[in-house]
Amino acid sequence: MKQASFYELTSQRGMIHLCGKDSLDLLDRLSTNKLTDLTSAGMGMGSVLTTNKGRIIDLIYLYVFQDRIAVTTSFEATQKVIDWLDFYIFTEDVKIKNISSDIVYFRIFNPTHLTDLENVMSENMFSVKNGLLEQIPCTFINQRVGNIPCLDLITNSSNEIKIKDFLSNQGNEILKKDYEKIRIQAGDPVFNAELSEDYNPLEAGLKKYVNFNKGCYIGQEVVARLDTYDKVQRSLVRLSWSGELKGRALLYQEKKVGAITSVSGNIGLGYVHKKALESTKPYLICEGKSVNVEAVLTN
Amino acid sequence: MVTRITPEPLTITISEEAAKHVGQFVAAEGKAEANLRVGVKGGGCSGLTYVLEIIDNEPDAEDKLIEEHGVKLYVDKKSYIFLAGTVLEYSGGLNGKGFVFNNPNAKTTCGCGTSFSV
Numbered sequence: 001m002k003q004a005s006f007y008e009l010t011s012q013r014g015m016i017h018l019c020g021k022d023s024l025d026l027l028d029r030l031s032t033n034k035l036t037d038l039t040s041a042g043m044g045m046g047s048v049l050t051t052n053k054g055r056i057i058d059l060i061y062l063y064v065f066q067d068r069i070a071v072t073t074s075f076e077a078t079q080k081v082i083d084w085l086d087f088y089i090f091t092e093d094v095k096i097k098n099i100s101s102d103i104v105y106f107r108i109f110n111p112t113h114l115t116d117l118e119n120v121m122s123e124n125m126f127s128v129k130n131g132l133l134e135q136i137p138c139t140f141i142n143q144r145v146g147n148i149p150c151l152d153l154i155t156n157s158s159n160e161i162k163i164k165d166f167l168s169n170q171g172n173e174i175l176k177k178d179y180e181k182i183r184i185q186a187g188d189p190v191f192n193a194e195l196s197e198d199y200n201p202l203e204a205g206l207k208k209y210v211n212f213n214k215g216c217y218i219g220q221e222v223v224a225r226l227d228t229y230d231k232v233q234r235s236l237v238r239l240s241w242s243g244e245l246k247g248r249a250l251l252y253q254e255k256k257v258g259a260i261t262s263v264s265g266n267i268g269l270g271y272v273h274k275k276a277l278e279s280t281k282p283y284l285i286c287e288g289k290s291v292n293v294e295a296v297l298t299n
Numbered sequence: 300m301v302t303r304i305t306p307e308p309l310t311i312t313i314s315e316e317a318a319k320h321v322g323q324f325v326a327a328e329g330k331a332e333a334n335l336r337v338g339v340k341g342g343g344c345s346g347l348t349y350v351l352e353i354i355d356n357e358p359d360a361e362d363k364l365i366e367e368h369g370v371k372l373y374v375d376k377k378s379y380i381f382l383a384g385t386v387l388e389y390s391g392g393l394n395g396k397g398f399v400f401n402n403p404n405a406k407t408t409c410g411c412g413t414s415f416s417v
Contacts, residue, residue: 029342052346052407052416088341145369221344221409279338 012080044126074191146186343414
């Protein structure tokens with residue numbers, strides 16, 4: 001039987017609260033997914049904030065509560081996201097509060113093996129619920145890393161030790177290097193590696209968070225054109241190789257066609273130009289060693 | 300000889316033609332006064348979208364008021380930064396677009412013409 005395992009994501013996830021009647025409308029006008037479909041408390045969705053050139057500011061997740069919208073961000077991008085939203089608030093009723101330093105954030109795999117969590121589990125991805133664990137108020141989110149389902153647990157930072165003790169007693173803590181391997185294997189992009197203003201959501205495998213029928217948002221014209229005219233020039237791919245690699249540049253037929261963005265042992269993620277991916281067995285070279293494309297993570 | 304020029308503060312203006320059309324809309328809605336909110340909001344392909352609406356409610360105390368050709372334009376302080384120097388015009392005829400913002404601050408304008416970036 002598989003045991004539950006958990007990883008503390010506090011240093012990697014930020015959280016902001018948006019209050020005010022115009023919050024959802026503002027976020028909808030600034031990001032790629034159709035957030036107006038979030039019609040009731042408990043619902044959640046992923047969406048991408050993009051520049052007017054269609055480049056990624058951050059991948060955010062939004063969760064609807066009765067009195068607010070909670071938005072999780074990449075920790076390092078949190079201030080950038082707040083500044084971006086704040087710039088676009090004119091006469092709207094929206095108040096932003098950064099609560100990143102007040103929370104702890106755990107990701108639990110195989111959560112069904114933990115007692116007391118049955119009632120917060122859901123088939124609905126991104127569904128969110130408040131509840132008690134060991135009498136501690138927590139927020140539970142049904143999330144995924146790639147295709148792997150998991151449960152995210154967020155609580156006040158003052159509860160960190162109690163929650164960590166509970167999780168440690170019933171499951172294994174995942175080490176940072178092991179989580180990185182899970183993340184890369186699952187093709188889950190992170191900020192400053194796969195997610196940055198160097199890339200657009202279609203290159204980064206985030207098409208699932210782009211709604212092509214929702215109408216205007218910042219960057220919409222560029223993103224729609226890239227998709228309609230098949231102009232996406234490179235794709236996020238999962239890579240593997242033998243031995244160790246220190247370099248990042250990927251060559252194909254002696255030309256640079258991409259770069260590795262994340263590495264864990266002998267697997268990694270990277271962006272590769274579509275021309276090099278057209279071959280059935282693309283033969284990429286990094287530091288004179290051959291690198292295999294395991295999967296194209298475009299969608 | 301040096302000519303001294305006193306710079307005029309940038310403002311938002313409405314053309315006579317545009318004001319005439321505002322008057323027609325206001326009359327059609329059975330309103331006595333032509334009070335118009337002009338502003339900007341986030342969104343649209345390029346980042347910022349123009350706002351233009353006839354208002355009934357009391358304007359905000361911090362709004363700027365510009366009165367021209369019988370039309371009162373109310374502009375919130377933040378929008379004013381992006382609209383200073385703009386001329387609100389009306390483009391009629393078969394290829395007309397209706398009300399048009401000629402905004403000198405707009406660096407790019409998206410295909411639909413309602414969204415711009417600075």
